[in-house]
Amino acid sequence: MKLSIGLLGCGTVGAGVVSLVRKRADKVEAMTGFRPIIKSILVRDTDKDRGVEFVDERLTTVPADILDDDDIQIVVETIGGIEPAKTYILKALMSGKHVVTANKDLIALHGPEILRTAVEHEVSVLYEAAVGGAIPLVGPLKENLTANEVTDLKGIINGTTNFILSEMTSKRIDFEAALQMAQDLGYAEADPSSDIDGLDAARKLVILSSIAFETEVHLQDVQVEGIRKVTATDVRYAEEAGYVIKLLAVGRDHGGELTLSVRPTLIPRSHPLAHVSDAYNALYVRGDAAGDLMFFGRGAGRMPTASAVVGDIIALVRNLRLGYVTSSPNISESVRKPVVEREDDCYKYYFRLTALDQPGVFAHIAQLYGESGASMETVLQKRVESGRAEIVVVTHEISSSRARLLAEKLADLPEVHEVNMVMPVESIAE
Ligand SMILES: NC(=O)c1ccc[n+]([C@@H]2O[C@H](COP(=O)([O-])OP(=O)(O)OC[C@H]3O[C@@H](n4cnc5c(N)ncnc54)[C@H](OP(=O)(O)O)[C@@H]3O)[C@@H](O)[C@H]2O)c1
Structure with missing residues (x-):
């Protein structure tokens, strides 16, 4: 049995989706009894060369050709950005269509609204391609x-x-x-x-x-x-x-x-x-x-991203066969976890600073590290031009608040020209 798909956008990712759906159609049909066919594709310019051959697919510039087509059960969004992608996705969900999207911006900014709409209308929205391209993460x-x-x-x-x-x-x-x-x-x-x-x-x-x-x-x-x-x-x-x-x-x-x-x-x-x-x-x-x-x-590219999108399409086709909907919103409003800045979290820190290249300067700087409770794990010192030295220190673990205060104090030393860079160091295992 034919299962019609509407594709919104046919650029880097969309064109990959067209060729991969066609390539896997036999396998999906053998597996599920449904043959996925991309029926219509929404683009801005129907004459553009997209590096893919269109066989059954019809190109259109009219969103309603997909969103109002009752024959289309799955809408795949590869337009990107917030609008009009958001409006099209919400409309598709409200019309009872399942949605697959590669749109990280939209899911990151409006994921809760989209997922709730899917739950309300008892349809699925899948977005494996939105993070990590081909890598299964979601x-x-x-x-x-x-x-x-x-x-x-x-x-x-x-x-x-x-x-x-x-x-x-x-x-x-x-x-x-x-x-x-x-x-x-x-x-x-x-x-x-x-x-x-x-x-x-x-x-x-x-x-x-x-x-x-x-x-x-x-x-x-x-x-x-x-x-x-x-x-x-x-x-x-x-x-x-x-x-x-x-x-x-x-x-x-x-x-x-x-x-x-x-x-x-x-x-x-x-x-x-x-x-x-x-x-x-x-x-x-x-x-x-x-x-x-x-x-x-x-994490990106035409076929790696299409791999994730088409994986979601096949998962949906399988679920349709089983009469199963997968859009749990994965968001529990009752257990909203606070996001905090933990000033006492400890890391090693990398500091690069430029200072006067004179006797006693390094000792003065080292003293400040000592007074700030930041012991030095690695120290590199190089002479640079015009009487300045570059000093790089990797500290042992200190809290982020202590690291910030130390950077401010270093910048205030008259011998220090500039604190150029401060970065945390990731530990191997905790
Ligand atoms: N590229 C990647 O490697 C990658 C990886 C992971 C996720 N993603 C995500 O995948 C999505 C698509 O990315 P992409 O790189 O494939 O983008 P793209 O190459 O710019 O393609 C966008 C497509 O959408 C169409 N389009 C844009 N605005 C439209 C509008 N208002 N109405 C109708 N069609 C419109 C364009 O049509 P025309 O061709 O006619 O202009 C084009 O075919 C984005 O959400 C992106 O974040 C991309």
Whole structure:
């Protein structure tokens, strides 16, 4: 039996979905008795070459051709952004259609409303592709790990920044040159701010945390710092001290209180996340029963993302055969977990500062570290031009409030020209 799908958008991801649905149609039909067919595709320009051949599919610029077509049971959204994607998805759900979306911005910002609408209308909304491209993250957190209390999520969940930091490390180039390479290769957009300022990773962390910690999470709950201030010098010093720098998204459930952050972080070279390079993504999950798990793979791209979207379509087709709806909102309003800043959480910290290159200056700086209760684990000192020295210190563990106060006191020392960079260091295991 034919099962009609409406596709909203046919760009990078949508075109991959068209070819993969066609490729797997026989298998799905053999498995379920339903043959998925993409009936109509909404685009802005029907004449554009999309690098995919259309056989049964009809291109349209009229949303109603999909949203008002009673024959269409599944709507797949690959337009991106908030509007008109949100309006179309809500309309589809309210018309009793199941929805698959790859739209992280929409799920991160309006997930609760969309999921509640799906529950109210007894339809499913699946969004595996919204985080981590091909890597199954949403499904495992929602289904396979549901017997666990998840306490930790640590991830490299933005491919663009990971590519930039990897290039800065392997080719010893500065941030601007690595960003240019990312743009030339199509990894970074013309306006790359959402990626490099950490917003994209923060949105994905919102989605993952709301599922893993079973609570509603908002974007403003995440402390976000991007990678613009990371220099080639930081990358080199980190390397000398035994670390690599990654944009790390961290979500923790401290017995009912959450902390959520995205920030450049030093990771010991022996940590599995240190080896996640180029545009790859990875998520490290700790569950009370499962222990530590790591998911790794391609976080974006036409076919990796289509793999996740079409996986959701096939799951829906299977469920339709069984008469089963999967949209539990995974958000329990009665147990809303507060998101807090835990000033007493301890990390090792990396400090890079420039100071006068004169006898006694380092001793004075070291004294301030001592007085602040921050003992030094690693110290690197290099002479730079015009009478200045660059001093890099990795401390033993101190609280985040102490680290912040220390940075302020260092900046106030007359011998210190500037505190250039402060980053936390991720531990291997706690
Ligand atoms: N690209 C990736 O690797 C990746 C990875 C994971 C998740 N995602 C998510 O997947 C979604 C799609 O990304 P993409 O990279 O495939 O985007 P894209 O290449 O820009 O494609 C967007 C498509 O939507 C259509 N469209 C845009 N505005 C429209 C409107 N107002 N009415 C009708 N059609 C409209 C465009 O039509 P025209 O072609 O006619 O202009 C285009 O076909 C986004 O939510 C993104 O975050 C992407």
